[in-house]
Amino acid sequence: MAGSIVLFGPPGAGKGTQAGRISELTGKPQVSTGDMLRAAVSQGTQLGHEAKTFMDAGLLVPDSIIIGLISERLKDEDAVGGVLFDGFPRTIPQAEALAEIVSVEVVISMEVPDDSIVERIVGRRMDPQTGEIYHIKFKPPPEGVSMRVVQRKDDTEETVRSRLAAYHEQTAPLADWYSKRGLLMRIDGNGSIEDVGNAIASKL
Ligand code: AP5
Numbered sequence: 198m199a200g201s202i203v204l205f206g207p208p209g210a211g212k213g214t215q216a217g218r219i220s221e222l223t224g225k226p227q228v229s230t231g232d233m234l235r236a237a238v239s240q241g242t243q244l245g246h247e248a249k250t251f252m253d254a255g256l257l258v259p260d261s262i263i264i265g266l267i268s269e270r271l272k273d274e275d276a277v278g279g280v281l282f283d284g285f286p287r288t289i290p291q292a293e294a295l296a297e298i299v300s301v302e303v304v305i306s307m308e309v310p311d312d313s314i315v316e317r318i319v320g321r322r323m324d325p326q327t328g329e330i331y332h333i334k335f336k337p338p339p340e341g342v343s344m345r346v347v348q349r350k351d352d353t354e355e356t357v358r359s360r361l362a363a364y365h366e367q368t369a370p371l372a373d374w375y376s377k378r379g380l381l382m383r384i385d386g387n388g389s390i391e392d393v394g395n396a397i398a399s400k401l
Contacts, residue, residue: 202280230284
């Protein structure tokens with residue numbers, strides 16, 4: 198399997214927002230563990246049932262569930278040329294398991310301060326028909342779409358604080374882990390959506 202790319206950063210850093218452009222540039226399909234888990238929850242599968250309690254509380258889903266999910270996804274034909282991981286890995290055991298199955302070319306670390314994160318997440322809305330991500334202030338949905346946008350259940354200020362705490366405790370140490378392996382590419386994620394996208398594109 199050819200090399201994969203990891204999009205890394207705190208919740209709401211803009212990983213999903215930038216993933217489409219990076220996929221287009223690199224030809225690698227986006228693999229978002231958050232999207233896969235939400236699909237499992239809405240389909241009412243056993244995995245979705247197990248994951249839901251953790252997601253609603255803003256906690257990480259156990260590594261064994263996530264690693265199983267990713268291992269299955271990587272068997273699909275479109276993963277042969279490498280993929281763009283969005284929101285995975287999030288713990289050192291997940292990164293170790295990933296290193297056993299694929300080679301990682303680069304880890305794009307989107308760096309955004311906590312205060313901006315809360316504003317971004319609480320204002321996020323999603324179009325359930327297209328999956329497009331909007332923000333009430335930074336990327337308002339166009340007329341015609343604004344009627345149908347929805348807010349994620351875990352996008353409350355209280356849950357964001359738990360997600361940020363989980364990030365700092367369990368996920369942030371991965372930046373050092375990848376830096377030591379010469380794979381970490383730091384990006385200032387605190388500019389406009391376009392500027393951040395251009396910064397990533399210019400470095401890829
Ligand atoms: P997941 O869905 O991965 O959530 P997350 O990491 O918390 O990331 P988000 O989707 O919230 O943010 P994002 O970085 O994609 O930001 P976005 O582009 O939408 O995970 C959900 C849950 O699933 C987790 O809490 C956990 O329980 C579980 N889970 C998932 N993966 C797991 C794993 N590997 N291990 C264990 N558990 C796992 O942008 C956010 C908002 O900001 C949008 O409104 C957007 O329009 C706006 N915005 C984006 N960029 C900018 C910008 N530059 N300026 C202004 N606004 C911007």
